[in-house]
Amino acid sequence: MKKSLKLLLAGVASIGLSLGAYAEDYITLASTTSTENSGLFASILPKFEDTTGIQVRVVAVGTGQAFEIARRGDADSLLVHDTAGEKRFVENGFATERADVMYNDFVLIGPADDPANISQAQTAKEAFAAIAAAEAPFASRGDDSGTNRAELRHWKSAGVDPDGDWYRELGSGMGPTLNTAAAMDAYVMSDRATWVAFGNRQNLKLLFEGDKVLFNQYGSLLLSQEKHPHLKGEMALKWHNWLLSEDGQQAITDFRVGGQQLFFPNAK
Amino acid sequence: MENNAFYVALTLLLNLDASLFQIVALSLQVSLLAVLIAALLGFPLGAAVAIWRFPGRGGMIVVLNALMGLPPVVAGLMVYLLLSRAGPLGEWGLLFTPGAMILAQVVLVLPILAALSRQKVEELLGEYREQFVSLGMSKSRMMPTLLWDARFALLTVLLAGFGRASAEVGAVMMVGGNIDGVTRVMTTSIVLETGKGNLPLALGLGMVLLTLVMVINAGAYMVSELSRRRVG
Numbered sequence: 001m002k003k004s005l006k007l008l009l010a011g012v013a014s015i016g017l018s019l020g021a022y023a024e025d026y027i028t029l030a031s032t033t034s035t036e037n038s039g040l041f042a043s044i045l046p047k048f049e050d051t052t053g054i055q056v057r058v059v060a061v062g063t064g065q066a067f068e069i070a071r072r073g074d075a076d077s078l079l080v081h082d083t084a085g086e087k088r089f090v091e092n093g094f095a096t097e098r099a100d101v102m103y104n105d106f107v108l109i110g111p112a113d114d115p116a117n118i119s120q121a122q123t124a125k126e127a128f129a130a131i132a133a134a135e136a137p138f139a140s141r142g143d144d145s146g147t148n149r150a151e152l153r154h155w156k157s158a159g160v161d162p163d164g165d166w167y168r169e170l171g172s173g174m175g176p177t178l179n180t181a182a183a184m185d186a187y188v189m190s191d192r193a194t195w196v197a198f199g200n201r202q203n204l205k206l207l208f209e210g211d212k213v214l215f216n217q218y219g220s221l222l223l224s225q226e227k228h229p230h231l232k233g234e235m236a237l238k239w240h241n242w243l244l245s246e247d248g249q250q251a252i253t254d255f256r257v258g259g260q261q262l263f264f265p266n267a268k
Numbered sequence: 269m270e271n272n273a274f275y276v277a278l279t280l281l282l283n284l285d286a287s288l289f290q291i292v293a294l295s296l297q298v299s300l301l302a303v304l305i306a307a308l309l310g311f312p313l314g315a316a317v318a319i320w321r322f323p324g325r326g327g328m329i330v331v332l333n334a335l336m337g338l339p340p341v342v343a344g345l346m347v348y349l350l351l352s353r354a355g356p357l358g359e360w361g362l363l364f365t366p367g368a369m370i371l372a373q374v375v376l377v378l379p380i381l382a383a384l385s386r387q388k389v390e391e392l393l394g395e396y397r398e399q400f401v402s403l404g405m406s407k408s409r410m411m412p413t414l415l416w417d418a419r420f421a422l423l424t425v426l427l428a429g430f431g432r433a434s435a436e437v438g439a440v441m442m443v444g445g446n447i448d449g450v451t452r453v454m455t456t457s458i459v460l461e462t463g464k465g466n467l468p469l470a471l472g473l474g475m476v477l478l479t480l481v482m483v484i485n486a487g488a489y490m491v492s493e494l495s496r497r498r499v500g
Contacts, residue, residue, distance in 0.1 A: 028445075033463065037460070037463060037464050057450050058448065059364055059445035059447060072354040072355075073352070073353030074352050074354075074364070175463025176462065176463050178465060179462065197464060198464065199465035199467070200465030200466070200467050228353060230361070
């Protein structure tokens with residue numbers, strides 16, 4: 001009788017555990033699709049969990065939505081790539097600290113025959129201007145993500161107001177946008193990590209890369225417990241510090257896809 | 269060969285690895301629990317609306333019927349705002365857990381179960397009304413009798429509810445967050461793999477999901493056939 005009761009309790013507890021909000025020690029990290037889809041988290045999180053025993057649960061969304069999740073107090077930590085937006089987030093009191101963690105870069109992808117001839121461009125500015133001049137189809141994320149925000153800055157610096165039939169705002173994540181671009185032979189700006197790990201390229205090719213302005217900085221934010229006292233500040237601090245530590249930075253370096261390093265640590 | 273979705277689906281099923289097993293188990297756990305909870309609430313609600321006459325009853329039927337078409341992403345958004353720390357039930361800390369996914373699916377499935385059971389029970393009531401009256405049966409006694417008598421039809425209603433729950437992605441994505449190992453289910457995995465451009469894997473996962481749904485439907489069909497025969 002006692003044994004069966006114990007078994008029953010164990011059963012209930014295991015259902016509770018698998019469904020429950022509590023489980024063991026964990027933090028919720030709001031981050032971007034590029035870090036999740038490329039496999040970075042799958043590679044570095046086990047190393048962090050092994051050292052600290054803290055599980056990191058990643059909710060991967062666009063940077064705009066990640067800010068919103070953190071603003072509402074639904075994430076303990078934030079790792080995104082929109083430095084200007086991150087600094088505003090700190091100024092507005094939602095985060096107490098922001099630190100550079102790593103960078104990768106954006107690349108311009110397009111149909112292999114390159115109708116706008118951007119592979120000959122010297123700078124990103126020229127490449128964007130050439131796409132607009134040729135009115136070649138361009139697939140934009142259009143979802144207020146970090147990549148979308150960066151893309152809009154590049155149009156601005158190229159002196160182009162992207163508008164017209166050729167400019168297609170999709171309102172979707174990086175992967176779906178690449179899928180759509182592949183289906184309509186459009187140009188698209190992608191972060192390198194998502195592109196390298198992307199499996200459905202069809203006729204798409206990497207056409208332009210290397211300009212310093214395409215640099216894509218990721219930052220980690222310590223969220224303010226004054227705004228949201230329930231946040232797991234102590235564990236979030238451990239995560240933040242680990243990312244910036246030698247171990248964390250080495251784990252980022254060690255992550256490769258097909259032998260290629262996708263993120264470059266640059267914590268100060 | 270590796271690019272064939274059938275081949276991928278077959279390998280997935282044959283080498284049922286730990287992570288796929290976890291995803292499948294969570295999908296079933298979430299959707300079955302959601303349907304169970306929705307049935308406990310929805311069937312009595314549907315029967316009550318069928319049996320009792322009260323002001324606003326017509327409006328309620330229209331609302332229940334209309335809510336069958338509630339877009340999952342809207343249900344997800346409502347539950348998200350409810351469970352968010354900044355929302356009224358924020359203190360429960362349920363957002364981005366399977367509990368939140370169950371709640372969202374209950375919201376989606378409840379109107380289907382209530383609206384369809386209301387219709388079935390009302391049809392039966394039309395047939396039995398005179399008998400009930402001659403027996404002097406009270407309305408609250410009619411409810412279990414009618415629900416029991418409609419059980420085979422209600423099983424199909426349950427399956428419709430389960431289909432809605434297991435097939436939707438908008439709501440569970442929003443309130444679950446598609447967290448690896450915690451809230452990742454079949455449909456959100458399919459969205460994720462599509463995003464990565466792994467189309468054969470995504471389609472393969474879709475076939476695994478379809479197979480599962482088919483097994484459950486076959487099971488339900490056999491149970492109802494067997495008991496129908498016994499009832500005669």
